[in-house]
Amino acid sequence: MIAITVNGTRQQVDVAPDTPLLWVVRERLGLTGTKYGCGMALCGACTVHLDGQPVRSCITPVSAVGTRRVTTIEGLSAKVDHPVQRAWIELDVPQCGYCQSGQLMSAAALLARNASPSDADIDDAMAGNICRCGTYQRIRAAIHRAAALAKGGSR
């Protein structure tokens, strides 16, 4: 049994230690908001936070999590009201939406360490997240908007 803390809840999972965290949260814990896209940390659809840092859960063995707190998209906010979620809704960012959990987790981590990211900061932080529908211009606008919302900007 391996113990991990996911979205604030301590969980015991009976899986092989090398099982990717992605499949533990999806198949064992039923948290399917985190997506499988490539299995090689190339697309970012599986992005979750470990102690607030974005990681690609598809190549993170569950045994490597240790005591770090795992946050998935389901745990980003209780009421779908994290500034990035509010901004994403306001600008209707998603199309198919499959990559957006990962985009949001990368964006939330960026804003947590940089309250006013520049376009170059966004390029760097979001470089690992592919959107095949091509919503990048709305993602960029929504990150800027989320930064404003997080500072108590106008609604």
Next chain:
Amino acid sequence: MKAGARAGAPTHTQENRPQAAAARPLLARRTLLAGGLAAGTGLVIGFQVSFPARVLAQAAKAGVLAPNQWLRVDRDGIVTIVNSVPEMGQGSLTTMPMIVADELDADWDRVRVEQAPADPSRYANPITGSQSYGGSRGVRDHLAAWRKAGAAAREMLREAAAQEWRVPVTEVDTEPGVAVHKPSGRKLPYGQLVDRAAQLPVPQNPTLKTPDRFRYIGKRVPRRDTADKVSGRGVYGIDVKVPGMLIASVERCPVFGGKVQSVDASAAERVPGVKRVVQVTNGVAVVADSFPAALAGRSALKVTWNEGPVSQVSTPQISRDYAAAATQPGQVARNDGDATAALGAGGRVIEAAYEVPFLEHACMEPMNCTAKVTADACEIWAPTQSPGGTQAAAARITGLPAAQVTVHTTLLGGGFGRRGEIDFVTDAVETAKAVGAPVKVIWTRTDDLQHSFYRPATYNVFRAAVDAQGKPTAWWNRIVGGGILAQRGRAPASQPDPTAMAGARDMPYDIGSVRVEWVNKDFGIPLGFWRSVGSSQNIFIVESFIDELAHAAKADPYEYRRALLGKSPRHKAVLELAATKAGWGSALPAGRARGIAVGFSYASYAAHVAEVSITPEGQPKVHRFVCAIDCGIAVNPDQVKAQMEGGAIYGLTGALHGLISIDRGRVTQTNFHDYPMLRIADAPVTDVHILDSGEAPGGLGEPGVPTVAPAVTNALYVLTGKRIRSLPIRPEDLKKA
């Protein structure tokens, strides 16, 4: 009926939950419509029982007005609209109900949306006759039917109100969700009228609204699925959970068309978590209690393949054979005037050859499907563009009548034409049938890239005769490649495959003699519908070659095209709009240039202007696209823009990176490191301008793609003097000779 209420139903109904309710105030703060439209109620992805008899029984139920298959109104005034078009990102879960709700004059806050079951007798596309969705056919093939469906219900509700009030129906109007007696101002909510309305005959030719009365159509309506897509609650096929479900991964022959010769599954079966190994049409399925276990079992399989004849096929040889075939006469797709004579008349002739590669769709959600097969029923959960094809395939495999095959269409993590195929469905149904338990088959990214249906690679020759002013008098174009329909035996062999000709046969320029030919060369590489299909390559080659003619004439490429579009006013109009909005001809920063292209596909007209430079590393960099789109009527303008924004990225990804190569019958590419996708740092902004032509509705999912690549390569020519005649663009092709 909502599946959540059904015993044993999987836990993926997306109804109004507390979380959704909590999200609603956010929605309500958004920019709302002038008509007072508030944010949508929660999305209901309906996993409705698809047996027609049960649906009909429900329709006849007291207290429900259900005049047709598209909508129901209940005594609470809740309007349930049944969307037949799978939601693959294009916004069908919003646009479709907007159309019905507008004619019904429904209160958008009281509209729920269900996804239609597979039932072609009720939900087939009225134009194609098939319950399969591609070709940007959502709005354009259904607008009339959906408007009529809503209008019929509205007329019945008005009539019911007139009877209630004992007034002439002409005195009864509607406001969202209520009937209004105009002279007295009395009002009755729809919910109180459904019992009486349900007794009335369904009008066959209801009066439609005049466009000035539209409340939703033509306005920005927020997408109904956004909250579910930013919270992780949205259920894609890969997220489906069914009690007792196992997970499978299928090992496929690396060579197209190869078959299993023998399997040694002993090591695979010993892998912890592996339950069964079964042979299916597409290979060998390893069934396990988790996806990692299924993959581990797969790597322990020992399969000997009979690779078959395609193992002799590689990309360099395909290119050589194409070039050789281009010297042979082809089937004639268009023959105006006498292009051959004009080319041989001794005047100036310009000639060029273009080549484009195979491409894969790369949907972000890998192919997957979940199936449950019992003696008398089959239930399928699939992210499919083809609910009808899915149902038919499952009926064939299980031997069950189609009515006993229930198909739940989930959200699709991208479609792009790939999800109109049924190979992932047959994987799941065959495996579930073999193991006697519900099974979800999940493909890996490598499976997706290597076992797909590819945009055909083609080789294309052009010849043009031009007069002393450089104006073309003859246009001759021979296209060599495979045909998607021809390969499937779905096009008559005596004629060019229409999918291979789109964008080339209908090239819009007014030239006296035009001849377009097609040579069918099929190497056994599976061909498929890739976002914008034949137009994706043919508009690239046509818009490149016309640009060559413009430069050969020392003419402005925009003005040169414009002068030749006299007989194609809608092409001309979008070309002019894009050029104007882009400031065509105005100064640009040093090192930047503009390119332009125009095209028609899927009943819409699009033009792009690209602003391009070359990085110090020699890579092309697109700074901005300006796009003009004429789709007839823009039902949800913000989503029209979204489709153009996304189409630009799709087209640019293909132009800069798209290459599927074949080595001994195998696809070389394996994942996103060798089949790269455009990322945010390289993504330009697309500035979209909608041309409201008032014409019949055109498509939107695809028309934003074809003109992107030529706009970019035409700009690169201005910058470098190098004409890109082969995609993807290689930096070495841009270096000065």
